[in-house]
Amino acid sequence: MRRTSRDIRTANRYEVLRQVxxxxxxxxxxxxxxxxxxxxxxxxxxxxLLELGMITEVGxxxxxxxxxxxLVAVNAPxxxxxxxxxxxxxxxxxxxxxxxxxxxxxxxGVRPGENRPEQVVGRVATAVGxxxxxxxxxxxxxxxxxxxxxGQVDRDTGVCAYAPNWDWHDVPLLDxxxxxxxxxxxxxxxxxxxxxxxxxxxxxxxxxxxxxVNLGTGVGAxxxxxxxxxRGVSNSAGEWGHTTLVLDGRPCHCGNHxxxxxxxxxxGIMLTLRELSPASPLLHPGDQTATIDALARGVSAGDPVAxxxxxxxxxCLGAGIADLVNLLNPEVVVLSSxxxxxxxxxxxxxxxxxxxxxALRRPLAATRIVLSPVPTDPVCLGAAxxxxxxxxxxxxxRDGARGPxxxxxxxxxGR
Amino acid sequence: MRRTSRDIRTANRYEVLRQVxxxxxxxxxxxxxxxxxxxxxxxxxxxxLLELGMITEVGxxxxxxxxxxxLVAVNAPxxxxxxxxxxxxxxxxxxxxxxxxxxxxxxxGVRPGENRPEQVVGRVATAVGxxxxxxxxxxxxxxxxxxxxxGQVDRDTGVCAYAPNWDWHDVPLLDxxxxxxxxxxxxxxxxxxxxxxxxxxxxxxxxxxxxxVNLGTGVGAxxxxxxxxxRGVSNSAGEWGHTTLVLDGRPCHCGNHxxxxxxxxxxGIMLTLRELSPASPLLHPGDQTATIDALARGVSAGDPVAxxxxxxxxxCLGAGIADLVNLLNPEVVVLSSxxxxxxxxxxxxxxxxxxxxxALRRPLAATRIVLSPVPTDPVCLGAAxxxxxxxxxxxxxRDGARGPxxxxxxxxxGR
Ligand SMILES: [Zn+2]
Ligand SMILES: [Zn+2]
Numbered sequence: 142m143r144r145t146s147r148d149i150r151t152a153n154r155y156e157v158l159r160q161v162x163x164x165x166x167x168x169x170x171x172x173x174x175x176x177x178x179x180x181x182x183x184x185x186x187x188x189x190l191l192e193l194g195m196i197t198e199v200g201x202x203x204x205x206x207x208x209x210x211x212l213v214a215v216n217a218p219x220x221x222x223x224x225x226x227x228x229x230x231x232x233x234x235x236x237x238x239x240x241x242x243x244x245x246x247x248x249x250g251v252r253p254g255e256n257r258p259e260q261v262v263g264r265v266a267t268a269v270g271x272x273x274x275x276x277x278x279x280x281x282x283x284x285x286x287x288x289x290x291x292g293q294v295d296r297d298t299g300v301c302a303y304a305p306n307w308d309w310h311d312v313p314l315l316d317x318x319x320x321x322x323x324x325x326x327x328x329x330x331x332x333x334x335x336x337x338x339x340x341x342x343x344x345x346x347x348x349x350x351x352x353x354v355n356l357g358t359g360v361g362a363x364x365x366x367x368x369x370x371x372r373g374v375s376n377s378a379g380e381w382g383h384t385t386l387v388l389d390g391r392p393c394h395c396g397n398h399x400x401x402x403x404x405x406x407x408x409g410i411m412l413t414l415r416e417l418s419p420a421s422p423l424l425h426p427g428d429q430t431a432t433i434d435a436l437a438r439g440v441s442a443g444d445p446v447a448x449x450x451x452x453x454x455x456x457c458l459g460a461g462i463a464d465l466v467n468l469l470n471p472e473v474v475v476l477s478s479x480x481x482x483x484x485x486x487x488x489x490x491x492x493x494x495x496x497x498x499x500a501l502r503r504p505l506a507a508t509r510i511v512l513s514p515v516p517t518d519p520v521c522l523g524a525a526x527x528x529x530x531x532x533x534x535x536x537x538x539r540d541g542a543r544g545p546x547x548x549x550x551x552x553x554x555g556r
Numbered sequence: 557m558r559r560t561s562r563d564i565r566t567a568n569r570y571e572v573l574r575q576v577x578x579x580x581x582x583x584x585x586x587x588x589x590x591x592x593x594x595x596x597x598x599x600x601x602x603x604x605l606l607e608l609g610m611i612t613e614v615g616x617x618x619x620x621x622x623x624x625x626x627l628v629a630v631n632a633p634x635x636x637x638x639x640x641x642x643x644x645x646x647x648x649x650x651x652x653x654x655x656x657x658x659x660x661x662x663x664x665g666v667r668p669g670e671n672r673p674e675q676v677v678g679r680v681a682t683a684v685g686x687x688x689x690x691x692x693x694x695x696x697x698x699x700x701x702x703x704x705x706x707g708q709v710d711r712d713t714g715v716c717a718y719a720p721n722w723d724w725h726d727v728p729l730l731d732x733x734x735x736x737x738x739x740x741x742x743x744x745x746x747x748x749x750x751x752x753x754x755x756x757x758x759x760x761x762x763x764x765x766x767x768x769v770n771l772g773t774g775v776g777a778x779x780x781x782x783x784x785x786x787r788g789v790s791n792s793a794g795e796w797g798h799t800t801l802v803l804d805g806r807p808c809h810c811g812n813h814x815x816x817x818x819x820x821x822x823x824g825i826m827l828t829l830r831e832l833s834p835a836s837p838l839l840h841p842g843d844q845t846a847t848i849d850a851l852a853r854g855v856s857a858g859d860p861v862a863x864x865x866x867x868x869x870x871x872c873l874g875a876g877i878a879d880l881v882n883l884l885n886p887e888v889v890v891l892s893s894x895x896x897x898x899x900x901x902x903x904x905x906x907x908x909x910x911x912x913x914x915a916l917r918r919p920l921a922a923t924r925i926v927l928s929p930v931p932t933d934p935v936c937l938g939a940a941x942x943x944x945x946x947x948x949x950x951x952x953x954r955d956g957a958r959g960p961x962x963x964x965x966x967x968x969x970g971r
Contacts, residue, residue: 149564293918302918350789362883367782373885374765375922380882383916385875387803397914460800467795468777468883470788499812501798503708503717507790 147535152369153178154533157186158195158215159341162240165214166199187213193532194219195239215240220532221278223286223324224525225265226331226518229306229358232261234268235521236276236283239529241342243517245275256307258317266321285325285528289334289520290314291359296376299328305394306358327527331355332379334523335477335513336363336370341526343475343515350471353513354381354462356480358429360402362465363477382406386461404457407433407480413453418446430479437483451484452491459495462510466496470504477513478520485512562950567784568593569948572601573610573630574756577655580629581614602628608947609634610654630655635947636693638701638739639940640680641746641933644721644773647676649683650936651691651698654944656757658932660690671722673732681736700740700943704749704935705729706774711791714743720809721773742942746770747794749938750892750928751778751785756941758890758930765886768928769796769877771895773844775817777880778892797821801876819872822848822895828868833861845894852898866899867906874910877925881911885919892928893935900927 153176160175161167169187173180190196190213197216201209217240226233229251236245247268251261265288273280292304299315315328336345336353345351345365353363360382364371371378382402383395390399391412403409407429414424414436423439423446425431439447462474474496476489493510500508513519568591575590576582584602588595605611605628612631616624632655641648644666651660662683666676680703688695707719714730730743751760751768760766760780768778775797779786786793797817798810805814806827818824822844829839829851838854838861840846854862877889889911891904908925915923928934 293916350786350793364883366786367784369782371765371781371884373919373922374887375885375918377916377918377922378765378883378885380885380916380919383882384879385914386800388801388805388875390803395916460803464799465883467798468779468793468880469786470790470793470795472789499800501708501792501795501810503790503792504788504795507788507792 151534153182153186154189154535155530156368157183158190158529158533159346161190161196161213162215162341163346165240166202166212167214168202168210168212170204170210195533217242220284221273221276221282222284222525222528222532223269223272224334224518224521224523224528225269225286225288226334226520226524227261227265227288227290228520229291232264232268233518233521234265234272235518235525236272236278237522237525241522241525241529244278245272247271247275258309258312258314261307262314262317262321265318269322269324280323283324284532285327286318286322287327287329287334287524287527287531288314288318289331289524290328291331293377294328294330296329296372299326301328325528325531327524327531329376329524329527331357331478331520331523332361332363333370333372334363334520334527336365336379336523337526337530338515338519338523339363339475339477339513340365340370341529342522343513343519344473344511345475348472350469351473351475352462352465352469352471353475353477354458354465354481355478356405356458356476357478358407360406364469365471366469381461381465384461384464386457401457401461405454405461410436410450410454410480414446414450417449417453421446423447433480433483437485440484440487451487455488455491456495459492460499462492463496463499463505466500466504466508471508474508474510475513476511477515481512566949568597568601569604569950570945571783572598573605573944573948574761576605576611576628577630577756578761580655581617581627582629583617583625583627585619585625610948632657635699636688636691636697637699637940637943637947638684638687639749639936639938639943640684640701640703641749641935641939642676642680642703642705643935644706647679647683648933648936649680649687650933650940651687651693652937652940656937656940656944659693660687662686662690673724673727673729676722677729677732677736680733684737684739695738698739699947700742701733701737702742702744702749702939702942702946703729703733704746704939704942705743706746708792709743709745711744711787714741716743740943740946742939742946744791744939744942745794746772746893746935746938747776747778748785748787749778749935749942751780751794751938752941752945753930753934753938754778754890754892754928755780755785756944757937758928758934759888759926760890763887765884766888766890767877767880767884767886768890768892769873769880769896770893771820771873771891772893773822775821779884780886781884796876796880799876799879801872816872816876820869820876825851825865825869825895829861829865832864832868836861838862848895848898852900855899855902866902870903870906871910873903874907875914877907878911878914878920881915881919881923886923889923889925890928891926892930896927 169183173183196213199214217238222237232249234247249264293302301312301314339345339353351365355361361379362381383400386401387399391403393400393403423435436447571591588598611628614629632653637652647664649662664679708717716727716729754760754768766780770776776794777796798815801816802814806818808815808818838850851862
């Protein structure tokens with residue numbers, strides 16, 4: 142887990158490209174000021190990024206009295222990145238240019254009973270083929286495919302150790318995908334995908350320490366610490382959803398009682414509604430999305446049951462987030478994923494209030510709590526960013542994709 | 557919060573010196589292998605440490621068939637470091653050589669009613685003078701003084717924002733100390749001190765991610781993440797003691813209810829004993845140390861009340877530590893500070909069992925839970941290590957001690 146010279150070089154490449162993405166066009170001098178790196182280091186890194194085709198020279202700007210400064214910008218058409226979001230009931234695939242604009246999208250449904258690994262992998266391969274065809278690009282320009290798989294994923298071996306949604310155990314997902322997809326593959330989970338999306342393109346940009354709270358069917362926390370994504374020693378950090386919030390409380394599918402997820406995941410919110418008002422018209426049994434949407438509309442309309450459900454949910458979330466604020470002292474806490482997006486501002490306001498009641502004064506004063514500003518599916522965007530990060534890793538590391546700590550594979554880079 | 561080239565250089569100096577401390581004498585080749593840094597980088601860093609007088613050349617070893625390799629070792633008498641532990645009822649000061657052997661110690665009592673800042677600072681100055689005199693060294697050889705102050709400490713300004721023990725608010729502690737002590741001063745809190753002690757000399761050595769759980773009057777978690785101490789954006793990370801464990805549970809001095817500390821800090825453990833057996837002879841009202849010692853002896857003797865108190869405490873600790881394991885996925889969790897030392901193995905066994913009941917399988921399998929192996933007061937050792945780290949920071953940073961992000965001051969280095 143020590144940072145080698147190569148790790149540092151990779152982190153610096155990320156930092157400089159992230160800054161170019163944030164403010165194109167820009168000069169080496171501005172990049173040095175924004176990143177804290179020396180001008181000499183920035184010049185070297187810019188040279189490497191130019192050579193990789195990630196950025197491009199776009200002219201000069203006058204500097205007051207001095208020599209004109211060379212400007213660089215993201216080379217948007219220089220390559221394509223593909224992000225795959227494997228959710229419970231669908232497979233979504235998006236194709237991006239290097240400025241992370243969406244060029245094509247494909248959705249494939251996953252019906253109950255059709256979630257065996259071979260079936261899901263087939264859907265992914267179809268959707269990947271579809272977005273490449275839609276975008277009308279040569280396959281050789283695809284730099285990589287990032288795949289977000291909910292559950293416990295071993296990036297090193299590409300094995301999905303456990304996926305509660307589909308009851309997968311020890312599925313060699315990367316091996317299966319490699320049989321159908323000839324681009325470099327990068328596997329991780331949605332917590333990491335959302336964290337990386339916020340770090341590169343969202344509310345965590347430029348932050349040393351940030352927490353991205355994922356509110357969906359499952360609940361977790363993607364952690365950005367020390368300017369990078371925190372994965373933990375076996376890539377399973379962020380399982381905040383199974384923090385005990387209520388000793389001997391509601392049973393959770395993990396086997397424990399009183400977990401955060403049992404109250405704040407979509408099924409937990411549905412249960413709160415059912416307990417409060419068993420015959421509520423807001424309740425769509427078996428349909429999480431419809432129920433959450435109905436609740437969100439109910440809150441806007443001032444429906445007292447919906448408001449009460451929101452308040453109870455925010456109370457639990459706020460207590461749990463306050464604990465994260467006290468423990469990690471982050472600059473920003475981002476509420477992400479579809480449940481957060483559905484409830485929006487009313488949830489944010491109620492969570493802020495609950496956190497303020499529970500957190501200690503000093504870390505509370507240093508933390509902003511915001512909704513994710515990422516306009517597209519953050520999981521697809523983050524997964525595509527895995528592929529971007531993979532393409533930025535110095536050679537020798539990327540080739541060792543079978544080896545430890547990369548979790549990615551480059552069978553036929555075609556570049 | 558971004559890592560600059562200078563931060564990285566400093567981190568690499570720490571890494572190399574840490575490795576020399578761990579395995580003196582050693583060669584540049586062994587250091588490169590152990591740290592993952594290139595041989596060229598290690599050679600540069602070794603040169604810098606030799607120049608600083610931190611390490612010394614101690615001869616050569618034969619390498620099979622090749623040229624003999626130069627060996628280096630810690631230059632133990634090359635300087636002195638002082639660690640100050642400001643506890644609720646005492647001030648402890650220890651003086652160390654550069655191999656972190658204790659050369660002298662001084663304890664000063666702090667009686668109730670004698671804890672105004674000026675009084676405490678006077679005690680510290682007396683004790684610091686005493687250890688320098690005892691050790692018989694020239695003041696010029698003292699590289700720095702690290703001070704551990706419980707509470708919320710601003711390293712940048714040297715201000716103690718809040719110290720619950722002594723009810724201090726916004727005390728300019730570093731300014732006050734500077735009036736009496738002419739060595740470079742470094743201020744932080746005991747969570748960070750214990751984490752740094754484990755990272756340099758204890759169970760977290762060589763770990764990327766570790767959690768040091770401090771069990772004393774207060775409870776907190778020192779975090780080692782990505783190979784360094786995690787401080788958070790306003791140096792208040794680690795306030796794990798105020799994590800909600802029991803919604804609407806016992807009141808805590810922070811104003812919340814059901815905090816981890818309210819059950820597992822020494823006063824919380826005393827309350828558990830009183831609730832269980834109000835007239836227990838184990839209870840020494842008003843004396844935490846005596847009560848915890850009596851409980852520890854009771855556990856060894858099989859006293860059912862003492863065993864029950866230990867089990868209840870371990871159950872709360874285990875649930876809380878399982879949440880940390882799930883969230884951070886660390887390599888090791890270290891139980892540190894005087895309550896952990898007093899209970900020892902029986903507490904460790906009971907905590908391990910409770911964590912195994914609560915944590916998820918994958919992060920649990922990756923984590924060891926151990927008692928701190930640091931043989932001396934970890935707070936003094938860690939505080940002295942702040943001074944060591946300060947002395948290792950490249951010049952320009954250390955000079956800017958009044959400036960942001962160093963939290964230390966070098967009024968009269970005398971070197
Ligand atoms: Zn759970
Ligand atoms: Zn508390």
